[in-house]
Amino acid sequence: xxxxxxxxxxSNGVACVIDRIERMKMPxxxxxxxxxxxxxxQKSDNVYxxxxxxxxxxxxxxxxxEAEGLIDNIPQVDPIDVKFDRFxxxxxxxxxxxxxxxxxxxxxxxxxxxxxxxxxxxxxxxxIDEKYMRISSRNLFSExxxxxxxxxxxxxSLVYGNFL
Numbered sequence: 001x002x003x004x005x006x007x008x009x010x011s012n013g014v015a016c017v018i019d020r021i022e023r024m025k026m027p028x029x030x031x032x033x034x035x036x037x038x039x040x041x042q043k044s045d046n047v048y049x050x051x052x053x054x055x056x057x058x059x060x061x062x063x064x065x066e067a068e069g070l071i072d073n074i075p076q077v078d079p080i081d082v083k084f085d086r087f088x089x090x091x092x093x094x095x096x097x098x099x100x101x102x103x104x105x106x107x108x109x110x111x112x113x114x115x116x117x118x119x120x121x122x123x124x125x126x127x128i129d130e131k132y133m134r135i136s137s138r139n140l141f142s143e144x145x146x147x148x149x150x151x152x153x154x155x156x157s158l159v160y161g162n163f164l
Contacts, residue, residue, distance in 0.1 A: 002036060002055060007146055010048055011057035013099045013139035015041045015146040021052065042142050042152060062101060067147040070101050074162035077102060079110035092132040104140035105159070107132065112163060 002008055006018045016038035025032045026049070033051050036058075040046035050058065062070065080103070082091045095103050111133040115125050125133065137156070144155035 001052070002058070007041070007061050008036075008038065008058045009061055009139075009143055010038065010050055011054065012048070013096070013104075013135075013143075014046075014048070015061055015139075015142040016048060017041060019047075024049075040142075041146050042138075061143050062147040064148055067101075067144050070105065071144075071158050071162055074105055074109075074159065077105045077109060079113055080106045082110065089128050092128070096132065096135065099139060101140060101143060104136045107136040108140065108159065109163060111136070112160075 002018055004018055004020055008016055008018060010016050018036050018038045020037050021034055022037050023032055023034050026035075033053065036048075036050045036052060036055070038048050038050065040048070080091065080095055082088050092107070095107050111125070111129060114129060115133075118125060140159065141152045141155040144150070144158065145152045148155065150158075
């Protein structure tokens, strides 16, 4: 069970701080439940309400040592493998469901390589690629920022600085 002030990665993969635990009834529900009320570390005006009974969908962020290990290991991480272009969306959704930091790094490596390949022929990333690149980078940089107590921009620089 999490407590007020705990940092967590919510079910959307967003790094948050739990502000309070509150018993309430949501508009779409008839039952009063205990909710974790939390705000996004990056954008404090983004508030999330997660039922306590769904806490298995949340996790603690990486430790600083784990984050540093992830950064050091980035050159060895292989990009995700998308066999067929027409199944990209399905592959991205599957990765986002797992959404571990290692998977997010693999996704970013894939998107960076795909973007370079498409730019060579005068194309840009598709809207679906852009969407998942934005989500995966936001979630990864947010968690690294939280774990290492650095800015999101510093986390981004550390990650992209280790791509080979």
